[in-house]
Amino acid sequence: MSRHTVVIADDHPVVRAGMRVLLSQDEAFEIVAESSTVPETVQTVTQHQPSVLVLDLTLAGRSSLPSIPDLLAASPGTRILVLTMQEDPAFARAALRIGAAGYLLKEAAAEELVGAARQVIKGATYLQPAMGARLATADAGAPGTDGDASLTARELQVLSLLALGHTNQEIAQRLYVSVRTVETHRAKVRDKLGTETRAELIAAAREHGLG
Structure with a gap:
């Protein structure tokens, strides 16, 4: 069985270790690299052309959101799954609008990370259900x-x-x-x-x- 390659981008070693353990439990995924800064992530994705990039929205104090179009340009076949603590629906809306394939809060990673990764690999867009509800509520209440x-x-x-x-x-x-x-x-x-x-x-x- 062919395995889907994964790059994990997070500036906390403990978080990366946890994601590595979760994804490695599924034989469909192979962790090929990790990164902790935005420039390092761009370089790593360019080099490995992974199937999936699990991306935190803040790397070493810098927002990684503006880098999403650059990451996709460097590796068009990569599906970007944002994994973050940012609960504000505006972040999810912005990330998906500029090319992310999924948005998942870290609090749900243990239960949903593998499933979310599988969904984005298939070409689907994954939005954590709780975040989807917040996004729908925010959109309904925001004129313009x-x-x-x-x-x-x-x-x-x-x-x-x-x-x-x-x-x-x-x-x-x-x-x-x-x-x-x-x-x-x-x-x-x-x-x-x-x-x-x-x-x-x-x-x-x-x-x-x-x-």
């Missing part, structure tokens, strides 16, 4: 979400980097695009969200779970 949904993955990435304090020049370097392209994305985000100032953009990013 139709406009938010029109943000593209790249626009969400630019918004996240702006919220983290990066300048247009720095964003251009990180995304390997021109400053003019960043300015265009920023203008589109501003128009879609109805924001004018950088402070308003940062507030909007936080509403999306990107700050």
